[in-house]
Structures are given as C-alpha cells and as structure tokens.
Amino acid sequence: MRLMRTGFALAALAAVATTATRADVSTKEKQRIEDAAAVLNEIHAVPDKDIPRDLWDKASCVLVVPSLKKAAFVVGGEYGKGLMSCRHNGEWTAPVFMQIGKGSWGLQIGAQSIDLVLLVMNDSGVAKLLRNKVSLGAEASIAGGPVGRDARAATDAQMHAEILSYSRTQGLFAGVNLSGGVVKADPDDNQDLYGPTVTPKTVLVEGTVPAPPVTQAFMAALNRK
Numbered sequence: 704m705r706l707m708r709t710g711f712a713l714a715a716l717a718a719v720a721t722t723a724t725r726a727d728v729s730t731k732e733k734q735r736i737e738d739a740a741a742v743l744n745e746i747h748a749v750p751d752k753d754i755p756r757d758l759w760d761k762a763s764c765v766l767v768v769p770s771l772k773k774a775a776f777v778v779g780g781e782y783g784k785g786l787m788s789c790r791h792n793g794e795w796t797a798p799v800f801m802q803i804g805k806g807s808w809g810l811q812i813g814a815q816s817i818d819l820v821l822l823v824m825n826d827s828g829v830a831k832l833l834r835n836k837v838s839l840g841a842e843a844s845i846a847g848g849p850v851g852r853d854a855r856a857a858t859d860a861q862m863h864a865e866i867l868s869y870s871r872t873q874g875l876f877a878g879v880n881l882s883g884g885v886v887k888a889d890p891d892d893n894q895d896l897y898g899p900t901v902t903p904k905t906v907l908v909e910g911t912v913p914a915p916p917v918t919q920a921f922m923a924a925l926n927r928k
Contacts (some may be wrong), residue, residue, distance in 0.1 A: 736920065770816045804886075818870065828844075848868060
C-alpha cells in the first residue's frame with residue numbers, strides 16, 4: 704500500500720513538473736513575447752504619451768499585439784498575435800497567446816506595421832474575450848483610450864467601454880477604434896506554452912499556473928513602475 708501511495712505521489716509530481724516546465728515554444732513565439740515586452744517598456748518610458756496610470760491600475764487585463772503587419776488587414780484568414788495577462792488577487796497572471804483579426808481601422812492606412820495594446824476594464828470584458836471568439840464593438844464595447852498622465856479627460860464613451868484600445872504607428876501612440884476586429888485565444892501557441900490540458904481560463908481567471916520562464920520579460924514589463 705505504501706508503494707502504491709508513493710507511486711501516485713511521484714506521478715502527481717511529474718505531472719506538475721511537466722506543466723511548470725513545458726514552454727516548448729518556437730523561435731517566433733519567443734520573439735513575440737520579447738516584442739510584446741518591448742512595446743510596453745517603450746510606451747511606459749514616455750509618461751506624457753503613455754496610457755494613464757489610473758486606467759492601467761484599474762484594468763482587469765492587458766493584451767499586447769506587437770508588429771501587426773498591414774497585410775493582416777487585407778488578406779483573409781491572417782491574424783496578428785500577442786499576449787494577454789489578467790490581474791488575480793492584485794498580481795498579474797501568467798500570460799496566454801491571443802489572436803486578433805482584421806477590422807476597418809482607417810487610422811492605420813499607410814503604416815507598414817502597428818503595435819496594439821488593449822486594456823480590458825472589467826470582468827464582463829474578460830468573460831467575453833475568453834469565449835471561443837468575440838467581435839469587438841458588436842459583442843464587447845470598445846473605444847480608443849485616452850493618452851497622457853491624467854485619465855480625467857476621458858470621454859463618457861471611454862469611461863464606460865469594456866475595452867480601451869491603443870495603437871502605435873511610426874512612433875505615434877494614440878487611442879484607436881478597433882470595432883470590427885475579432886479576438887480569440889490562440890490554441891496552438893498556448894499548447895506549446897502550457898501543454899494540452901491547461902486552458903486560458905485556468906491561467907487568466909483562476910491564476911493557478913505559474914508564468915513560464917520564457918515569459919519573464921513580459922511579466923516584468925507588466926509591473927509598470
């Protein structure tokens with residue numbers, strides 16, 4: 704009986720170790736993590752052009768999509784990819800990979816690539832983003848977010864939106880209307896990061912999964928100083 708208990712304990716430890724050390728990510732996935740971290744670090748380095756601190760501190764989740772190519776907006780079936788983390792008991796959770804599809808974003812005309820940052824402002828917005836997919840503007844309310852040190856200049860629409868959206872194009876960081884886009888979890892990349900049994904909800908809502916070492920740069924960037 705003691706041998707059986709020992710065997711079960713070892714099996715459980717092995718399962719935990721497998722999940723904790725999974726992170727069999729590709730070179731592209733590693734680069735995406737580093738790029739998402741760089742986007743946040745560069746934006747936070749210019750307080751007058753940053754996301755207002757009080758909005759950042761109130762956000763339930765942050766989604767960063769780095770270097771989204773213009774071609775993704777005009778070629779059917781292509782997606783920009785990024786990372787999302789949520790707050791759980793006051794701390795940022797491990798991130799999950801997300802996809803965002805094309806929308807009618809006229810501000811981006813002429814840009815070679817853009818960086819996107821989305822703040823999910825409440826639990827309703829979080830629940831919608833964790834569905835199979837959600838249409839921005841139709842199923843989840845979204846507005847271009849205010850920029851600067853003070854959020855008190857935000858409009859009524861911005862203050863009541865479930866999601867605030869920002870873009871950085873050719874060095875310019877500003878709010879952008881992403882209505883018409885579609886957001887969903889990226890199952891293949893998340894399986895590379897966590898294995899086949901860990902769901903985005905487990906990571907983002909339950910907060911029970913530790914951040915893999917490969918995501919360290921992104922986690923550090925989330926902890927805005």
